[in-house]
Amino acid sequence: MTSRPDEVSARSRIDTTVAHPARRYNYWLGGKDNFAADRASGDAIAAAMPGVRLMAIENRLFLGRAVRYLARQGIRQFLDIGTGIPAPDNTHEVAQRVDPASRTVYVDNDPIVLSHARALMTSTPQGATAYIDADLRDPDSILTHGDLDRALDLTRPVGLILACVLHFIRDDEDPQGILDRLVAALPSGSHVVASHATWEYLPAEAIEKLVAANPDGRFVARTGVQFGTMLSGLDLVEPGVVSISRWHADEAPQPRPPVEDVACFGAVARIA
Numbered sequence: 639m640t641s642r643p644d645e646v647s648a649r650s651r652i653d654t655t656v657a658h659p660a661r662r663y664n665y666w667l668g669g670k671d672n673f674a675a676d677r678a679s680g681d682a683i684a685a686a687m688p689g690v691r692l693m694a695i696e697n698r699l700f701l702g703r704a705v706r707y708l709a710r711q712g713i714r715q716f717l718d719i720g721t722g723i724p725a726p727d728n729t730h731e732v733a734q735r736v737d738p739a740s741r742t743v744y745v746d747n748d749p750i751v752l753s754h755a756r757a758l759m760t761s762t763p764q765g766a767t768a769y770i771d772a773d774l775r776d777p778d779s780i781l782t783h784g785d786l787d788r789a790l791d792l793t794r795p796v797g798l799i800l801a802c803v804l805h806f807i808r809d810d811e812d813p814q815g816i817l818d819r820l821v822a823a824l825p826s827g828s829h830v831v832a833s834h835a836t837w838e839y840l841p842a843e844a845i846e847k848l849v850a851a852n853p854d855g856r857f858v859a860r861t862g863v864q865f866g867t868m869l870s871g872l873d874l875v876e877p878g879v880v881s882i883s884r885w886h887a888d889e890a891p892q893p894r895p896p897v898e899d900v901a902c903f904g905a906v907a908r909i910a
């Protein structure tokens with residue numbers, strides 16, 4: 639099978655010498671699409687925060703439950719920003735199990751995710767998927783992209799997915815403004831699914847090590863209160879802002895892990 643030109647160009651942009659969030663996350667999930675720098679960074683974080691692999695696994699389970707919830711509410715279009723390297727139960731797969739006509743647009747700024755975009759283009763014939771190579775920090779580049787326009791009807795409710803990506807937006811990059819811009823573009827009845835890592839449960843020594851492992855400050859841990867504040871203009875779906883392991887926990891594998899080990903908050907909120 640020949641590669642698409644954007645996949646070829648993506649591969650030439652991949653820098654394997656520095657750790658990238660998508661590849662580090664893939665390493666924690668047990669995937670093979672990562673390099674030595676990603677594994678070294680992943681191990682340094684895991685040394686201070688042993689629950690980080692569990693967080694990654696629980697985040698995928700949360701994403702699946704949240705997308706299934708939205709699909710059962712009648713949402714048939716999804717905008718998944720910060721998609722990550724494909725993993726079992728990608729958003730369109732979960733949604734299309736509920737309704738094969740569901741449509742999903744994926745967005746990520748990492749060329750390695752673009753190089754795997756083909757694996758996200760496995761839509762049912764009735765539905766559709768698209769992939770946009772863009773940056774969450776420039777929400778208008780996503781909202782005005784022709785592929786978004788072709789795949790989604792922004793006059794009908796959309797499920798906006800921001801799973802474990804807002805913690806890569808620094809405060810000086812205005813995460814609240816970015817979220818507000820995306821929300822403003824979506825009609826009433828749309829929903830936001832978001833998850834966000836926290837250092838709230840960690841001892842000071844562990845936080846010191848994590849700060850050292852994050853020299854460029856690209857990762858920003860926030861508290862549950864700070865994450866909840868970001869969503870405060872929206873109608874939170876029960877049970878509100880909780881550990882990702884506790885969101886609709888009755889549908890998750892049992893027993894549920896302790897919230898301190900998972901160290902990640904999640905929520906689903908409706909746009910009025």
Ligand SMILES: C[S@@+](CC[C@H](N)C(=O)[O-])C[C@H]1O[C@@H](n2cnc3c(N)ncnc32)[C@H](O)[C@@H]1O
Pocket residue numbers: 659660663697698701719720721722723745746747748751772773774775800801802803806
């Ligand atoms: C931890 S992974 C989460 C993947 C997936 N959302 C999930 O929950 O399983 C974070 C993803 O966000 C992407 N990302 C980070 N900053 C981004 C940005 N500014 N714009 C778009 N994607 C970004 C990374 O490349 C990576 O694929």
